[in-house]
Amino acid sequence: MRARADLVLRDIGQLLTMDGSGASGMGLVNNAVLCVKDGKVLWAGPAGELDSQVTVSDTTEFVSAGGGVVTPGFVDSHTHPIFGATRQEEFAMRAAGADYREIAAAGGGILNSVRKTRAASEDVLENNMKHHLAIMLSGGTTTVEVKSGYGLDLETELRCLEVAGRVAEEVPQTIVPTFMGAHEVPEEFAGKPDEYIDHLIDVVNPAVKKQGIAEFVDIFCEKGVFTPEQAERYLSASAKQGFSLKIHADEFFDTGGTAVAVRTGAVSADHLLSISDDNISLIADSSTVATLLPGTALFLNKPFPPGRKLLDAGATVAVATDFNPGSCFCDSMPLVVSLAVCQCGFTVEEALVSSTVNGAAALGLSERKGRIVSGYDADFVVWNCDDFRTIPYHLGNPDVAVVYCAGLKVYST
């Protein structure tokens, strides 16, 4: 017996199922319908096949997409939204010519966020996070990875992850928590990064694991922060403790963080502005997702990441916002998709795949998110345009009409 739909979204001009078929795997279906049951995609395909695939009843809700485009919701696989305060004063200093040393000397940088986050109440942390998750939703983002890493002590890191867990219960999006105690060396361990890594492995990781409040760990492997050796030691130990792995790699310098990612089996290596050609080959031949964050390049006026090279090498490439108060105060996946096309050499199709299917892969959610196929979570966006190419083309003001999470309408313009 055919299953009964709770919701039928019809009059879809272009449906991007992302099922792997067709150009760039976008699975484009013209004149389509999308059926939802119990928060999952029941069936999606050509309108003419609806009757043979799905049963409807008196309680089935029919909604028109108005001839518009429907895509999976964006999967933003790299954000830092748990912070005590914004840092627009550092942005203004940088604009006026200050470099990162001068900003640090004035009390800026990650440790600025650490001070403000340690001092912040849970309400402040929660409100900041919810505020930006709501903005992300308005841009079509339905799954969000969130990193801790502005606490850098046991108490604050746990508090931040607990806040993330509570917020996850209240927002419509799916939240994937990442513990990033290894975001920077805290003042208490100044000059002793190896001792801090030991402390993370021996004390903080087990406490996080015990509470079950993070799926991933992440580490900032960069000149002046953690070396590739420290990163590998931390990630290997974390894997043994049962965490999935991420790494901030080869952002400002080609330190070899990508190679660490591949050796440790990290799910993703992120940033890669300075990745070498050798490491491009290495990651392309691995199962690690290359996650690019072009908003950060724009924000910091750095060269954009080599998207085309990674794509041509055959890497699985995701794009994400890197939303954070220091180096990229950008919570717009639509802008990131435009940047991927305009500045990183992606085709329109590749940019849309990278922000959905591949974002899901970067979170280990390939079986649940990023596609509109039977059994997947019914997270999707109805766009106020009839051509998917308009999504990145309309720079700065996304044509989002309606957003659904788990089959429920959670935002509309």
Add this chain to the structure above:
Amino acid sequence: MRARADLVLRDIGQLLTMDGSGASGMGLVNNAVLCVKDGKVLWAGPAGELDSQVTVSDTTEFVSAGGGVVTPGFVDSHTHPIFGATRQEEFAMRAAGADYREIAAAGGGILNSVRKTRAASEDVLENNMKHHLAIMLSGGTTTVEVKSGYGLDLETELRCLEVAGRVAEEVPQTIVPTFMGAHEVPEEFAGKPDEYIDHLIDVVNPAVKKQGIAEFVDIFCEKGVFTPEQAERYLSASAKQGFSLKIHADEFFDTGGTAVAVRTGAVSADHLLSISDDNISLIADSSTVATLLPGTALFLNKPFPPGRKLLDAGATVAVATDFNPGSCFCDSMPLVVSLAVCQCGFTVEEALVSSTVNGAAALGLSERKGRIVSGYDADFVVWNCDDFRTIPYHLGNPDVAVVYCAGLKVYST
């Protein structure tokens, strides 16, 4: 006797009057009020001085800005919003590696818009324009220059400017119309640009002037379009006919369009991606505004315009969107302001001045727009943030709370 206010906006955390005082002339007042009468700014200043400056009555409306920032509305001094159809297919071709010759061979480019605009009904032209003006309003843009230039024949150019005039009556923003018959050489004059210039001067300009439907004329001075000599001939003749002047100058090649602008007394020279150091000095010593369009550089993956050099040389620099269906489908002034800071070397203060005061100067509206001082049009934005530096810092999602045009609330989130 002191004048009586219609509206008092109080609880303004930071008011940017742009009155020329203080850092970069932003005229920052903390804890301020803004009083409106008959659509004009009656008085704006420190809250403590309200009683001594303004009379209120029973009919005075009091509104709280919630401690937020208040700025003048953005003045977008360069847009092409009168078109028959969007061109996302060319965007996708360019993303896939096609250059402008291949796009032209496939029927793309400005002449594509010309075909579609000639074929479009007035309703289509009107709806496209209104749709994007509404989006612009949501980003805080309260004055918009609109160019014709996708008709390139007498009938269509007049129709487009008439549409602009009708739309101007219906939208809250102030619309400044520009006749840009010299946007490209139309097919009817292929290979005969001088004859087309003659035709514009002898036939079309006088018809536009007679109807009083354009304040400015503009010409695209660029390799393969119009030479500096043709531009100078056209602009000089147009000035004698009573038009104010604009020019698309030194965008892709340093052809000397800026020098033409200065010699002909153009109000603005726009684009300037490829301006030479000599021409930077020239425009800095002139009364011509240098209008930069960083969205176009982003969209086309070209080097960003040399904002810092122009500012250091002492030029009056404006920023605008260049919104158009071909080279920059960006209708967001907040994004442009972020790009000015992140990619063109502006300080936060300079970017805010360039998008308000200097945008007004680029439209000959320095006495009416771009400032919040007595007698100016009461066009302003209440921001959902308490620090003006947050405006460009929040990349991709502007914190607009409420927009006023002529003292009336015309948009709120």
